[in-house]
C-alpha cells in the first residue's frame with residue numbers, strides 16, 4: 001500500500017519518504033518482487049544472527065528470485081550503530097546497487113547510514129515493531145561516545161510482515177510501545193523549544209501520528225497476547241512516527257527530554273562496557289519521569305527564575321558529573337549555554353502564556369501513561385531496567401547536557417524545580 005494509506009491526514013508531497021509500506025501477514029513473501037522494483041543488483045543483505053533467523057522464509061524466496069545477484073553480511077547480535085560498524089558495511093557494500101536491511105533498530109540504522117553514504121537505495125524488511133526509526137530520515141549513532149543523530153535517506157519501501165512481528169521476542173514489541181509512549185511529552189518539548197529558541201515547528205507531524213498512537217495505546221493489552229491486530233496497529237504507528245520526523249525535518253516530534261535520559265543511559269553503559277538495554281524500554285520508563293516533571297513545572301504559576309551560572313562553573317560541573325564523557329558532552333552543552341540568559345529573559349516575560357499553552361497539550365500523568373505499559377507487560381520501573389535510583393537521579397539532572405536541544409529538562413532548571421526536587425519527581429513518577 002502507499003504510505004498515504006496509513007493515515008487519514010494528508011501527507012504533503014515533496015518529502016523524502018518510503019513510497020510503499022506493506023503491513024500484513026505474509027508481507028515478507030513480497031520481498032523479491034518489491035526489491036526488484038526499487039533496487040538494482042548486486043545487492044547487499046544486512047542482518048544479524050537473530051534477525052536472519054526471524055526472516056528465514058522470506059529470505060529463501062528472495063534468494064531464489066535474486067539468485068547469484070546478492071551477497072550477505074550477518075552482524076553479531078550485539079552490533080551497535082557506530083562509525084566503525086557503518087564503515088565496515090560500506091566496505092562490504094562496494095559496487096552494490098542497493099541494500100536490503102533485514103532486522104529492526106540497529107540493522108535498519110546501520111543500513112540506512114551506509115546506503116546514504118554509498119548513495120544507493122535501501123529497503124527495510126522489519127523483524128520487530130520495536131522502535132520508530134524505519135521510515136525516519138535520521139539515524140541514531142554513537143560517535144566518539146556521544147549519542148547523536150545523522151541525517152539519512154529513508155528506505156524506498158518497508159515490509160512489516162505481521163506473522164514475523166508476532167513471533168518476535170515480546171520484549172522488542174513492548175519496547176516499540178515504550179518508544180511511542182513519549183509522543184505527548186516530546187511534542188510539548190518541541191513546541192517549547194520553538195517558543196524559547198525559535199526551533200522550526202508545525203502541528204502537522206503530530207496530526208500524522210496521533211490517531212495511530214492513540215489506537216495502539218488503547219490496544220496495548222493485545223501485545224502480550226501477540227494479537228495480530230495489535231501488532232498491525234503498532235507497526236502502523238511506528239512507521240507513522242518515523243514519517244512525522246521526516247515531515248518535521250528533525251527527530252523533535254518523537255524525541256524530547258525522555259530520549260535524552262535514555263541516550264545518557266546508553267552512553268554510560270557503552271563507556272562502562274555494559275550491554276545496552278532496549279531503547280524503547282528505557283524511553284517508556286523515562287517518559288513516566290518527564291511526565292511527572294511536567295506536572296511539577298506546570299503547577300508553578302509564579303516561578304522564581306534561576307539566573308544562568310557562568311559557563312566556567314557549568315564546565316566544571318559537567319567535568320565532575322560526566323567524568324570520561326565530559327569531553328564529548330562539553331561542546332553540546334556550551335552551545336546550549338550561550339543562549340541561557342536570552343532564554344531566561346524570554347521566559348520571565350512570557351511564562352504565563354507558555355504555561356497556559358503547555359497545559360493545553362494535556363500531557364498525561366504518569367499514572368495514565370503507566371496504564372498501557374502495564375497492559376502490555378512492558379517495563380515501567382527502574383528496577384526492571386536494572387537502573388538504580390541514584391543513577392536515575394544523576395541522569396535526570398545531567399541528561400540536558402548531552403544535546404543542544406532545549407527540553408523540559410532545561411526549563412526545570414530555569415524554574416528552580418531541578419536540581420532540588422529531583423527525588424520528589426522520581427517519587428511522583430512512580431518508577
Ligand SMILES: [Zn+2]
Pocket residue numbers: 131132179254255259279283
Ligand atoms: Zn526513540
